[in-house]
Amino acid sequence: MTEGVSRPTLEAVAARAGVSRATVSRVVNGGDGVRESLAERVRQAVAELGYVPNQAARSLVTRRHDAVAVVIAEPETRVFADPFFALQLRGISKELTAHDNQLVLLLTEGRDDHARVARYLAGGHVDGALVFSLHLDDPLPGLIHDAGVPTVFGGRPDWGDADRAGRSPHPIGGDPDVVYVDCDNRGGARAAVRHLVSLGRTRIAHITGALDQTSAVDRLDGYRDVMGEVPGGDDPRLVVESDFTPAGGERAMRGLLDSCPDVDAVFAANDLTALGALRVLRARGRRVPEDVAVIGFDDMLPVAMEADPPLTTVRQDIEDMGRLMARLLLRGLAEGRDRTGTTAGPPAGGVILPTTLIRRASA
Secondary structure, three states, X not given: OOOOOOOOOHHHHHHHHOOOHHHHHHHHOOOOOOOHHHHHHHHXXXXXXXXXXXXXXXXXXXXXXXXXXXXXXOOHHHHOOOHHHHHHHHHHHHHHHHOOOEEEEEEOOOHHHHHHHHHHHHOOOOOEEEEEOOOOOOOHHHHHHHHOOOEEEEOOOOOOOOOOOOOOOOOOOOOOOOEEEEEOHHHHHHHHHXXXXXXXXXXXXXXXXXXXXXXXXXXHHHHHHHHOOOOOOOOHHHEEOOOOOHHHHHHXXXXXXXXXXXXXXXXXXXXXXXXXXXXXXXXXXXOOOOOOEEEEEEOOOOHHHHOOOOOEEEEOOHHHHHHHHHHHHHHHHHHHHHHHOOOOOOOOEEEEEOOEEEOOOOO
């Protein structure tokens, strides 16, 4: 074992700079009221001594922890298997790192996890939270609201509406103070289905995502917007509920081919679902796109490019959504501190990012 090396103290920095301890504390913690010449001497002494502020002590002064919780309402088996989450986390991490903030990752798999996350957030360990992949019956938004933690949500928070299974509305649904970032799911779905119609396809099926999530509901609604104008487009057999996974896409595609053997196009709720559908079509001897055209959603690279054939899909900038979520939260925290000296949340409202249809070989 090696002996620990003593860390330079605030007093040592003050002595090196020839100023008071209070002056060093103000400079190190970003306070005002220090002449620039003195501040520069302090910064030089900090660099020379290699002084690192004690985060716990600094938090007492600044009331900031420089840490943000990222809460994903999914089990770890889903989070680490789906590249969507990696892309969003990368965007969040880049933005937080650029502002010298730490990312604290919290995953939930059951009710015990919800209580654990709520206790952690209420304990004042982080300055705010970024929360995504929520489900309509998820208690997390209410728990986070009760904890009083500034929060930005990923995804349209329509928890105020009873879902399609008739479950109770969410307690904070319709709250005008909710801040969120999402893409134009409904518009992207319309563009995908219109493209299939333009190819002359008439038996266009939709494999949905999990319908307890607003992104899946919006994409289904976009599909129905267009199919309402297609003869026979209201055939209920053409819509099969799935769960945003390749295995779910496989199950749904098998069911579609069994119930609607004349299906000539599929709009899948995401790229992973489309991959599952492509596997089944290949196994059943259906050519893509000659027999059945396929379109996904997300444009997750390299997933879409490495599909066989390369996947036509609706692009949303997942990484940029993550960065924007973090940016909105940090901006709100900074503006609130400037106004009141205490923690405040981001400005209320939602940001909807555009989507783009990316044409490749599958449709």
